[in-house]
Amino acid sequence: MSQNFYLQQMQMMVQPMRDELTQLGIKELRTPEEVDGALQGEGAKGTTLVVVNSVCGCAAGLARPAVGLSLKHDKVPNHLYTVFAGQDREATAQAREYFEGQPPSSPSMVLLKDGKLVHMVHRHEIENVPMEEIAANLTAAFDKYCD
Numbered sequence: 001m002s003q004n005f006y007l008q009q010m011q012m013m014v015q016p017m018r019d020e021l022t023q024l025g026i027k028e029l030r031t032p033e034e035v036d037g038a039l040q041g042e043g044a045k046g047t048t049l050v051v052v053n054s055v056c057g058c059a060a061g062l063a064r065p066a067v068g069l070s071l072k073h074d075k076v077p078n079h080l081y082t083v084f085a086g087q088d089r090e091a092t093a094q095a096r097e098y099f100e101g102q103p104p105s106s107p108s109m110v111l112l113k114d115g116k117l118v119h120m121v122h123r124h125e126i127e128n129v130p131m132e133e134i135a136a137n138l139t140a141a142f143d144k145y146c147d
Contacts, residue, residue, distance in 0.1 A: 008045040014055060014087055020064045021051055024071055026080040032094035038081050039098050042123040044115035047077035047146045049138075052094055053084045058127045063107035066126075066134035075146040077111065109138060113145050 022028055026049075029035045031055035037043060039050075051067055053059060071080070083092040092106075099110050102120050111119040117142035126134055 001007050007061065010087075013097070017053060017055060017060065017064070018082075018084060019069065021053060021082045024068050024080070026051060026067075026082045028088075029081050029091050029095065030088045032090050035083065035091050035094040035098075038079070039095070039112070039115060043079070044112065046114070047142075048079040048081065048112040048115075049077040050110045050112065051080075051082040052092060052095070052100075052106045052108045052110070053082050053087075055086060056107065058123065059107040062131050062134055063109070063126050065108060066131045069135040070142065072140035073142055075139075075142045077142065077146055081122065081139065111138075111141050111145060118145050 018028060028036070029038055039048065049067075051063070053064070054129060070076075083095045085092045096102075096104055098112065098115070099117055099120065102110075102117065102122075105122040105124075107122075107126060109121040110117060121134065121137055125137065
């Protein structure tokens, strides 16, 4: 079997994990250029949620559902983006450049205000935490930082 075959198989396996977020209106950033275009300059005005997606079980059972629940809140960020750790590695590495002072974490959710990190939910705040608690963590940040 060729390397290309395995890459295609992996892409088919993770597509539903991508779709779970894009169906919520979250835009995928798949290249470093897309990340910079979204998170710099005029695109960075207001509040921006960046979801670092992952194939792990806590992303599937907790992180992605918690993001969906949090986006039903009265206040939500102006911009919604996602990068996929382990799949779109260069885009994820570029996004992490905007998470100043924070260690890499996947899955994770990051809230930026005018391009500056104001809140981050790390993997250790997702694993073994009820989905509703994770969503409440996010919505508390939305209440504090989103207009």
